[in-house]
Amino acid sequence: MDGIYLLQLLLNGLVIGVIYALIAMGLSLIFGLLGIVNFAHGEFYMLGAMLSFFAVTDLHFSYWTTILSVTLVASAAGLLFYHLFLSSLRQGDFERSILLTLGISMVLQNGGIFLWTVTPRIVPTPYSYAAVTFGELQIPVLRLFTLCIATAAFLALYVLLNRTLIGKAMRGLSHSRHAAAMVGIDHRRVARLAVMIGIALSGLAGATLAPVYSVQPTMGSAFVFKAFAIVIIGGLGNILGAALAAILLGIVESLIGGFLPLTLADAAGFVGMILVLLFKPEGLFGRGVRV
Amino acid sequence: MKRLMMAAVASALLAATAMAQPSPIRIGSTLPLTGNLAFFGQHSRWGTELAVAEANALGGVLGRQVEVDYQDNQCNPAVGVSSVTRMLSDKTEVALLDGVCSSVILAIMPVVQRAGVPLVVANGSATAIADASGVGGNKWTFKVNPSDASLVEALVGWLQQNGNADGIGFLGEDTDFGRAGMQAFEQALGRRGLKLASVDYYQQGTADFTTVLTKVRRANPKSLALYSVGADFQNLIRQYFGMGLTIPLTGRLLTDQIPPEILASGRLNGATAVQPYTAEIDLPANHAFIAAFQKMHGAPPNLLSYEAYETTRVLLDAISRSGIAQPGAIRDALQTTKLHSILGAEIEFDDHNLAHNNAVIVMVRDGKVQVVGLSKT
Amino acid sequence: MTAFRAPALGILAWLALLGVPLLTGSEYLLDTGIAIATFAVLSTGLNLIYGYTGLLSFAQVAFFGLGGYCAALLVTRLDFSFWLALPAGAVVATLAGLLIGYSSLRLSRHAFAIVSLSFALLCGIVSRDWVSLTRGSMGIPGLSLPGFDDPAQMYRLMVTAAAILLAAFYVLLSSRLGRALRAIKLNEPLAQSQGIDPLRYKLLAIGVSAAASGVMGALFVFHLSIVDPSVFDFYYTETMLIMVILGGAGSFWGVIGASVVFSIVPDLLRFSSDLRLMLYGVVLVAAMLLFPAGFGGLLQQRRLARWSTQR
Numbered sequence: 010m011d012g013i014y015l016l017q018l019l020l021n022g023l024v025i026g027v028i029y030a031l032i033a034m035g036l037s038l039i040f041g042l043l044g045i046v047n048f049a050h051g052e053f054y055m056l057g058a059m060l061s062f063f064a065v066t067d068l069h070f071s072y073w074t075t076i077l078s079v080t081l082v083a084s085a086a087g088l089l090f091y092h093l094f095l096s097s098l099r100q101g102d103f104e105r106s107i108l109l110t111l112g113i114s115m116v117l118q119n120g121g122i123f124l125w126t127v128t129p130r131i132v133p134t135p136y137s138y139a140a141v142t143f144g145e146l147q148i149p150v151l152r153l154f155t156l157c158i159a160t161a162a163f164l165a166l167y168v169l170l171n172r173t174l175i176g177k178a179m180r181g182l183s184h185s186r187h188a189a190a191m192v193g194i195d196h197r198r199v200a201r202l203a204v205m206i207g208i209a210l211s212g213l214a215g216a217t218l219a220p221v222y223s224v225q226p227t228m229g230s231a232f233v234f235k236a237f238a239i240v241i242i243g244g245l246g247n248i249l250g251a252a253l254a255a256i257l258l259g260i261v262e263s264l265i266g267g268f269l270p271l272t273l274a275d276a277a278g279f280v281g282m283i284l285v286l287l288f289k290p291e292g293l294f295g296r297g298v299r300v
Numbered sequence: 301m302k303r304l305m306m307a308a309v310a311s312a313l314l315a316a317t318a319m320a321q322p323s324p325i326r327i328g329s330t331l332p333l334t335g336n337l338a339f340f341g342q343h344s345r346w347g348t349e350l351a352v353a354e355a356n357a358l359g360g361v362l363g364r365q366v367e368v369d370y371q372d373n374q375c376n377p378a379v380g381v382s383s384v385t386r387m388l389s390d391k392t393e394v395a396l397l398d399g400v401c402s403s404v405i406l407a408i409m410p411v412v413q414r415a416g417v418p419l420v421v422a423n424g425s426a427t428a429i430a431d432a433s434g435v436g437g438n439k440w441t442f443k444v445n446p447s448d449a450s451l452v453e454a455l456v457g458w459l460q461q462n463g464n465a466d467g468i469g470f471l472g473e474d475t476d477f478g479r480a481g482m483q484a485f486e487q488a489l490g491r492r493g494l495k496l497a498s499v500d501y502y503q504q505g506t507a508d509f510t511t512v513l514t515k516v517r518r519a520n521p522k523s524l525a526l527y528s529v530g531a532d533f534q535n536l537i538r539q540y541f542g543m544g545l546t547i548p549l550t551g552r553l554l555t556d557q558i559p560p561e562i563l564a565s566g567r568l569n570g571a572t573a574v575q576p577y578t579a580e581i582d583l584p585a586n587h588a589f590i591a592a593f594q595k596m597h598g599a600p601p602n603l604l605s606y607e608a609y610e611t612t613r614v615l616l617d618a619i620s621r622s623g624i625a626q627p628g629a630i631r632d633a634l635q636t637t638k639l640h641s642i643l644g645a646e647i648e649f650d651d652h653n654l655a656h657n658n659a660v661i662v663m664v665r666d667g668k669v670q671v672v673g674l675s676k677t
Numbered sequence: 678m679t680a681f682r683a684p685a686l687g688i689l690a691w692l693a694l695l696g697v698p699l700l701t702g703s704e705y706l707l708d709t710g711i712a713i714a715t716f717a718v719l720s721t722g723l724n725l726i727y728g729y730t731g732l733l734s735f736a737q738v739a740f741f742g743l744g745g746y747c748a749a750l751l752v753t754r755l756d757f758s759f760w761l762a763l764p765a766g767a768v769v770a771t772l773a774g775l776l777i778g779y780s781s782l783r784l785s786r787h788a789f790a791i792v793s794l795s796f797a798l799l800c801g802i803v804s805r806d807w808v809s810l811t812r813g814s815m816g817i818p819g820l821s822l823p824g825f826d827d828p829a830q831m832y833r834l835m836v837t838a839a840a841i842l843l844a845a846f847y848v849l850l851s852s853r854l855g856r857a858l859r860a861i862k863l864n865e866p867l868a869q870s871q872g873i874d875p876l877r878y879k880l881l882a883i884g885v886s887a888a889a890s891g892v893m894g895a896l897f898v899f900h901l902s903i904v905d906p907s908v909f910d911f912y913y914t915e916t917m918l919i920m921v922i923l924g925g926a927g928s929f930w931g932v933i934g935a936s937v938v939f940s941i942v943p944d945l946l947r948f949s950s951d952l953r954l955m956l957y958g959v960v961l962v963a964a965m966l967l968f969p970a971g972f973g974g975l976l977q978q979r980r981l982a983r984w985s986t987q988r
Contacts, residue, residue, distance in 0.1 A: 018514060024510075025508060025510065046790075103790070104727075104790070108922070108961055108965050111918070112960070112962035113962055115915060115955065117958075119952070120951075122951040126339075128338075129535075138538075140543065147543065222508070222535055223507070223535050225531060234795075237795070241791065266515070267514065270500075271501065272502075273806070276802050276803065279802070280799070283792060283795060283799075286780070286791075287780050290788065334951055374950055377901055378907065378908075381708075381901055381902075382708045382712065385708045403815065406903055410821075415704075474805065476814060479808070503805060503806065
């Protein structure tokens with residue numbers, strides 16, 4: 010057994026997993042606090058990437074400026090998203106929320122195809138082809154940045170949820186809307202913030218990954234369905250669980266792909282999700298809101 | 301009185317011109333105009349448009365202008381079948397062009413057979429198409445672009461002459477295109493007592509090739525044959541470059557899709573590719589084609605535009621030789637085609653209605669793509 | 678008289694549809710007829726699960742494709758006759774439906790929604806990746822039904838199948854079973870207290886719906902003469918949802934009407950597919966925000982209003 014090969018696969022898996030985590034965390038946050046499965050989540054990721062493309066090629070923003078500005082725009086988009094669409098949904102409107110966000114996703118994705126066509130676009134950066142090597146292991150610079158940015162985002166979220174008052178309100182709301190209302194938490198304010206953060210994370214993922222992958226309007230769907238699987242495996246509403254499940258999935262996919270036909274790796278997420286739902290419905294890491 | 305006479309003469313002339321204006325010849329074309337392969341469909345359409353415009357500028361075919369009806373098939377057999385059925389239902393189209401996607405072409409082959417309308421394939425790559433055409437099969441389907449088997453045979457023959465046919469690894473998309481490529485390599489190598497060093501497939505739409513490239517790096521073949529197109533190919537080549545891989549590339553490498561900075565870096569020097577066409581072919585007919593295409597569409601032609609252009613030329617030539625622009629006569633004329641392609645070979649159909657045009661082998665030298673061989677397929 | 682009106686009209690309509698090929702040789706019209714027949718059955722199946730029973734399901738397209746692939750494989754690999762492969766495909770689809778239904782409904786209807794979605798995606802992945810079985814993206818071509826090579830015959834076969842299946846749905850929904858399903862949707866605990874076992878009835882709805890989709894799937898792929906992974910495309914799900922929502926979830930004739938309209942209109946308008954899907958998205962959003970009960974619901978409201986003013 011080639012040790013270096015295994016380590017490289019693990020490292021690759023970690024990086025891929027962290028990418029999944031960025032997208033899954035936002036989804037988990039929105040479900041945890043609003044009970045809404047956001048089908049349009051992948052489209053915000055795509056919009057973040059497209060926006061980065063235009064920021065870099067038309068406005069000549071630098072790599073870091075782009076990421077910052079796109080994240081800010083994404084949080085504003087989240088605010089709009091909440092007020093226009095999500096605020097009218099009530100607690101039990103599960104099916105309606107799915108259909109509503111599905112409709113939004115269809116509009117955004119096909120609107121994107123209509124406006125920009127499916128021609129893939131490359132976002133140039135000065136770091137695009139550089140790689141960092143640790144002995145015999147290697148990691149491309151852009152992915153290293155992604156790893157750092159995602160970790161920073163996750164830490165920020167952790168601090169927000171556990172060390173701030175509004176974070177406490179969020180955790181309370183995710184446990185029980187009624188109890189939260191009873192202690193005077195304005196669920197609309199908290200939900201709105203959750204949506205803003207969730208969408209901002211999605212946009213951040215898009216901006217970070219735009220230089221890594223080719224950018225085109227359909228890039229969101231592949232990730233969003235995997236993100237659903239991850240969120241369920243981690244436990245719906247359990248944000249830490251989602252992050253851990255994401256990393257786990259990334260590593261599992263990488264290991265499978267490294268030794269077996271690549272195509273089996275694709276199914277890993279869905280099979281895992283179905284297994285979790287059958288045998289441990291509150292999620293691998295528990296503490297999740299039972300679906 | 302004079303004014304009345306002039307009016308009479310004028311209206312008679314008008315009537316005469318109206319009667320003398322013959323109706324246009326209508327051809328149908330089914331393409332993926334939307335969806336993932338829209339880029340390919342667009343170029344295929346552009347190629348056809350150029351060929352038709354050139355013919356019409358010379359007075360049309362059989363004295364009639366040619367019109368093409370382009371319909372979207374979204375690379376989906378169900379959509380393809382229903383749109384082609386609709387197109388053929390009013391019985392005005394005398395022939396049909398391609399579909400780009402092999403699965404669509406395979407699905408519409410029975411439809412054109414039932415309707416008795418010739419289908420001329422320009423871009424679809426599945427070997428099954430020609431296998432099911434001509435003698436003992438669908439007599440209405442003709443394939444102008446060469447089969448992958450013959451393209452790869454040409455490449456492997458050239459590689460062997462230069463001592464590089466050993467230890468080739470394969471990485472391709474998991475579609476009929478990729479699978480046909482793998483089989484073509486196995487056959488061509490097998491004929492020379494060689495084998496593929498490794499075989500890997502990826503799903504269309506894969507964004508992240510890290511895992512498979514890590515696997516390839518570990519297997520360390522002497523060269524890597526790629527069968528990849530579109531956004532997947534761009535992602536693949538960029539990640540290949542970003543991971544610092546130096547395994548020489550070959551196969552159906554799309555040299556015109558490689559980002560210029562990667563080409564210019566020189567890391568791909570020594571890469572070879574076989575295609576039915578590249579813009580670098582140094583023949584006057586090709587230069588003329590590229591110039592005309594650029595002028596009409598404001599962009600350089602690619603493989604698909606060329607294939608569609610050449611195929612449309614073949615079809616228009618057959619219509620002209622048929623004398624009456626009726627589907628049955630056109631089909632018979634197609635069978636006796638002997639047209640000089642702009643790549644220098646004669647386009648003729650064998651008994652499976654398959655043509656054998658030249659294939660071109662290119663190599664990357666000093667950061668530039670150069671033609672190193674032209675061979676009959 | 679009213680009891681016989683619907684079936685009598687139905688039979689007349691069926692006979693009339695059968696006669697269409699005599700009036701026109703247009704293969705295009707027959708093609709459209711086949712599309713309508715297929716979508717009518719698929720949407721009504723979804724209506725049964727979502728409209729009447731209240732379970733959002735994305736698995737309809739999975740049952741459709743499973744029926745198709747099953748029949749195709751049995752005929753091409755094991756030399757089955759199509760007439761055996763067709764029910765076999767339906768059986769496989771039904772079993773799949775019962776499996777995912779039973780495993781996830783024990784948890785909640787939310788789990789069922791998500792599992793049904795994942796199941797549909799998984800079917801797409803397996804059909805693309807398990808190349809040794811399904812030939813992957815290359816699909817299984819050459820599916821022909823001896824005796825039905827003529828498009829008119831295939832059209833008649835599919836219209837008849839659709840008529841039978843829709844009649845079965847109608848009978849089911851007008852019976853006690855239909856009322857039980859509606860009771861479950863309106864208030865499950867109450868229904869339970871009346872002695873209705875929700876799980877059994879939900880599984881029944883899913884099973885029947887899956888079987889019908891499987892049958893249409895097998896017929897459809899033989900009509901196309903090829904089955905490939907695109908049979909699992911999300912596009913079918915999106916279209917079905919539009920038909921059910923606009924037709925009115927829970928309205929039998931509304932959904933059938935919407936199926937007819939939405940099978941014809943997109944072709945007429947010749948919109949590019951992205952514009953069409955965008956429009957569907959807008960419709961979906963508008964419907965969710967403005968009329969949750971759909972067109973059928975509006976009609977019902979108006980009927981109620983008229984009834985109440987007539988008194």
